[in-house]
Structures are given as C-alpha cells and as structure tokens.
Amino acid sequence: MRTRTHGVTSNNRKKVEFCAYSFKKWSASRTSSAWLTKGRDGMEDQWDIIIIGGGPAGSTTARYAASHGRKVLVVDGRENIGSPLQCGELVPSNEEMKRLCPKVPEIDDLFQTPDEAVSKKTEIMKIIPPSGKPLSFKFDGLVLNRVKHDEALVELAKKSGATYLTGKRVVDVIDNKVILKDGSEITGKIIVGAGGHHDVIRRKYWDEESLNIPVKFQLIEGEFGDDLELHFGTVAPGGYAWMFPKKSGANIGVGIQRKFSKGKSLNGYTESFIKEYGDSAT
Ligand SMILES: Cc1cc2nc3c(=O)[nH]c(=O)nc-3n(C[C@H](O)[C@H](O)[C@H](O)COP(=O)(O)OP(=O)(O)OC[C@H]3O[C@@H](n4cnc5c(N)ncnc54)[C@H](O)[C@@H]3O)c2cc1C
Known part of the structure; x- marks a missing residue:
C-alpha cells in the first residue's frame, strides 16, 4: 500500500465555503476616471475587480465578471493554483x-x-x-481529481478574459488597495476575498466565530x-x-x-x- 499524506487545519463554516466569497465594494465615485493605467511592469495597476485567491470561488467569480466585460485580476499566493491538494475531493453532481x-x-x-x-x-x-x-x-x-478541477476553472476564467498573477501573497487590503508581500500595491474598484480559510478580507472585516x-x-x-x-x-x-x-x-x-x-x-x-x-x- 502506498500513501501520500496531507495535513491541514480547516475551519468549519456556517456557510458553504465552496460557493461563498466575501467582498468589499469600493465606491466608484472615489476612483479616478482613468482607472485603467499601466503600471511599471506593464500590468494594469487599477482594475475593475481584484480577486484574492484563484480557487473554485475566485476563479468562478473571475469567469463571470470577465465574461461580462470587467477587467479582472486574480492574485494567488500559489504558483500552481490547486496544488498541493487539500480536499476530500467529493462534490455533488450537477x-x-x-x-x-x-x-x-x-x-x-x-x-x-x-x-x-x-x-x-x-x-x-x-x-x-x-x-x-x-x-x-x-x-x-x-x-x-481536484487538482485538475481547479486548474480547469482557472483556464475557463482566463478564456473569459481574466488575468492571473500567481506566486504573489496578499498581506493586506486597505481601502481599494491590495498590498502584496513584496511591498507592491494594486488598485481595484472592487476587491473580492476568495482566499478560503486564509482569506485576508474575511480575517480583517468579518469576526464570525x-x-x-x-x-x-x-x-x-x-x-x-x-x-x-x-x-x-x-x-x-x-x-x-x-x-x-x-x-x-x-x-x-x-x-x-x-x-x-x-x-x-x-x-x-x-x-x-x-x-x-x-x-x-x-
Ligand atoms: C482537508 C479538506 C478536505 C475537504 N474536502 C472537501 C470535499 O470533499 N468536498 C468539498 O466540496 N469540499 C471539501 N473541502 C472544502 C473545500 O476544499 C473548500 O470549500 C474549497 O476549496 C473552497 O474553495 P475556495 O475557492 O473558497 O478556497 P480555496 O480552494 O482554499 O482557494 C483559496 C485560494 O486563495 C489563495 N490565497 C489564500 N490567501 C491568499 C493570500 N493572502 N494571498 C494570495 N492568495 C491567497 C490560496 O493560495 C488558494 O489558491 C475540504 C477542505 C479541506 C481542508
């Protein structure tokens, strides 16, 4: 018998986390009309929507928002979204x-x-x-095969026009600015927290037991x-x-x-x- 072991700490939620995301809406009236400008690295530094986390919740949100014409950036701390596996891998069929x-x-x-x-x-x-x-x-x-599943959701979101920034950890969200671990900042009109049990926005704004x-x-x-x-x-x-x-x-x-x-x-x-x-x- 060959085994692979995975250990994680999970929070049991009142809500079905798979579908859930929390978000902080930034008033459009407070953003510049020129909200799509090019940053130093050529990446747009102001977005319609920045989604923190490209798991099932984040990538599905990204797919819908991008397919409706929004400029969407997904930021994920993992290099390869979906890996390593952290799941029992069972979902109900449609x-x-x-x-x-x-x-x-x-x-x-x-x-x-x-x-x-x-x-x-x-x-x-x-x-x-x-x-x-x-x-x-x-x-x-x-x-x-949860890894393939999550990778496929990323591809669907990309096909709809979403942009992914991987290997970048978000350490804070201040107003409409997402602060990355490397010190850089990205601005979005709407910031979506889809970081699962580590979600930055959930920890900062939601004190649910x-x-x-x-x-x-x-x-x-x-x-x-x-x-x-x-x-x-x-x-x-x-x-x-x-x-x-x-x-x-x-x-x-x-x-x-x-x-x-x-x-x-x-x-x-x-x-x-x-x-x-x-x-x-x-
Ligand atoms: C051991 C285990 C077994 C499970 N078994 C099942 C099961 O059998 N069936 C089922 O339906 N559900 C199961 N779940 C729950 C399921 O995995 C989650 O509900 C689901 O993954 C939530 O999807 P999500 O997109 O919200 O978050 P996640 O899949 O956790 O994705 C969050 C993403 O956000 C990224 N991220 C987090 N914080 C940051 C940050 N600060 N900066 C940048 N990126 C960040 C992460 O890298 C990750 O890619 C299980 C969970 C665990 C832990």
Missing part, C-alpha cells in the same frame, strides 16, 4: 445540486466540471453512525468499492471521517475537535481509521 438547491439558477453554468477532472461517479452514500450500522441513501456524487477542525487525509491505493462513506462517533470525535473511492484507490481522511479527542492525536485517529481500510485494501 443533477444532485439541482435537487439539493432547487432555487439556485443555472447550476450547469455555475459548476463547469470537465470530464477529465472526474475520477469516479458515485450513486450511494453510506452514513456510519457510532452503532456501526450503515444508513445508505442515494447521492449522485463526483469524486474529483467558527470551529477549528484539524483535518488529515491520505490518498491510498487499492480497491474500495463504489460507495461513499461518512463515519461519525469515536472514530472522529466532534467531526467525521470519510472514505471516498476514486477510479484507482481512495481519498480517506479524518477531522476532529481536539476538545473531544481525549488526548489522542489527529495522527492517531487518522492512522487507526486508515488501518481499517489499509488491511482490507488490495
């Missing part, structure tokens, strides 16, 4: 999304997942409660069947554990709340959970 969110219009336009970013289609979700007796229900899911749930996961090779599994109870106190089968292998992970973990480490919980599958994986 048909499932339409059932779950019947009032959301144009789901097919909103979620444009290319076929090559889908590792496996699933139909059954099993919830495994502390009793261990699984509850099965129908769930049309897509287990993604959220749970801190450390998460650890591995991509494991082997045969894991066709059903999605979510486990609750002592395997993942205060959180849950998942096994999402892929075309080859599975994405398996655990998230816990430390206050319920009785001194056992996240690594310990993850190893115990994965061992159940590791022993049966072929």
Whole structure:
C-alpha cells in the first residue's frame, strides 16, 4: 500500500465555503476616471475587480465578471493554483445540486466540471453512525481529481478574459488597495476575498466565530468499492471521517475537535481509521 499524506487545519463554516466569497465594494465615485493605467511592469495597476485567491470561488467569480466585460485580476499566493491538494475531493453532481438547491439558477453554468477532472461517479452514500450500522441513501456524487478541477476553472476564467498573477501573497487590503508581500500595491474598484480559510478580507472585516477542525487525509491505493462513506462517533470525535473511492484507490481522511479527542492525536485517529481500510485494501 502506498500513501501520500496531507495535513491541514480547516475551519468549519456556517456557510458553504465552496460557493461563498466575501467582498468589499469600493465606491466608484472615489476612483479616478482613468482607472485603467499601466503600471511599471506593464500590468494594469487599477482594475475593475481584484480577486484574492484563484480557487473554485475566485476563479468562478473571475469567469463571470470577465465574461461580462470587467477587467479582472486574480492574485494567488500559489504558483500552481490547486496544488498541493487539500480536499476530500467529493462534490455533488450537477443533477444532485439541482435537487439539493432547487432555487439556485443555472447550476450547469455555475459548476463547469470537465470530464477529465472526474475520477469516479458515485450513486450511494453510506452514513456510519457510532452503532456501526450503515444508513445508505442515494447521492449522485463526483469524486474529483481536484487538482485538475481547479486548474480547469482557472483556464475557463482566463478564456473569459481574466488575468492571473500567481506566486504573489496578499498581506493586506486597505481601502481599494491590495498590498502584496513584496511591498507592491494594486488598485481595484472592487476587491473580492476568495482566499478560503486564509482569506485576508474575511480575517480583517468579518469576526464570525467558527470551529477549528484539524483535518488529515491520505490518498491510498487499492480497491474500495463504489460507495461513499461518512463515519461519525469515536472514530472522529466532534467531526467525521470519510472514505471516498476514486477510479484507482481512495481519498480517506479524518477531522476532529481536539476538545473531544481525549488526548489522542489527529495522527492517531487518522492512522487507526486508515488501518481499517489499509488491511482490507488490495
Ligand atoms: C482537508 C479538506 C478536505 C475537504 N474536502 C472537501 C470535499 O470533499 N468536498 C468539498 O466540496 N469540499 C471539501 N473541502 C472544502 C473545500 O476544499 C473548500 O470549500 C474549497 O476549496 C473552497 O474553495 P475556495 O475557492 O473558497 O478556497 P480555496 O480552494 O482554499 O482557494 C483559496 C485560494 O486563495 C489563495 N490565497 C489564500 N490567501 C491568499 C493570500 N493572502 N494571498 C494570495 N492568495 C491567497 C490560496 O493560495 C488558494 O489558491 C475540504 C477542505 C479541506 C481542508
């Protein structure tokens, strides 16, 4: 069995982060009419919209804004958006999304997942409660190749006309200025915070309480069947554990709340959970 390990700290949100972004609107009346000027490096230094973060939320926002004729700049601290992987990689199919969110219009336009970013289609979700007796229900899911998925969303946004500035970390947003770690500043009429759980604008302007749930996961090779599994109870106190089968292998992970973990480490919980599958994986 070969494994790759990824560990991150995730905040549990009240809102579905995948679709969510916060934004700070800068009054157009306070900007110069000549807001598209060339900076020293030839890049426009004033934009209609600057989006901090080019993940799914940022790149989707960029696609819509650019396709409506706005001058859009996406700034991302990563050189390669989408890498390294930090995800369980399960999303509902568009048909499932339409059932779950019947009032959301144009789901097919909103979620444009290319076929090559889908590792496996699933139909059954099993919830495994502390009793261990699984509850099965129908769930049309897509287990993604998340890295390919995020790269594809970037390409779609670029095709719509968005510009990307990668490998540049934003350290602050002051009024309509985005301040980069290298000290340079970029000006936009609207600044969108789409930086995920590290988002600069969210931290600065939104003091929402959220749970801190450390998460650890591995991509494991082997045969894991066709059903999605979510486990609750002592395997993942205060959180849950998942096994999402892929075309080859599975994405398996655990998230816990430390206050319920009785001194056992996240690594310990993850190893115990994965061992159940590791022993049966072929
Ligand atoms: C371990 C784990 C497992 C998960 N499993 C699932 C799952 O199975 N299914 C699911 O739907 N969701 C899952 N999620 C949640 C999902 O990954 C997020 O909801 C989703 O990535 C949010 O998308 P986003 O575009 O808002 O932010 P992100 O995907 O986090 O993208 C944010 C981008 O902003 C950039 N950025 C951040 N701060 C700055 C800054 N200061 N300057 C410049 N760039 C910055 C980052 O580099 C990144 O590219 C999981 C999350 C974790 C951590």
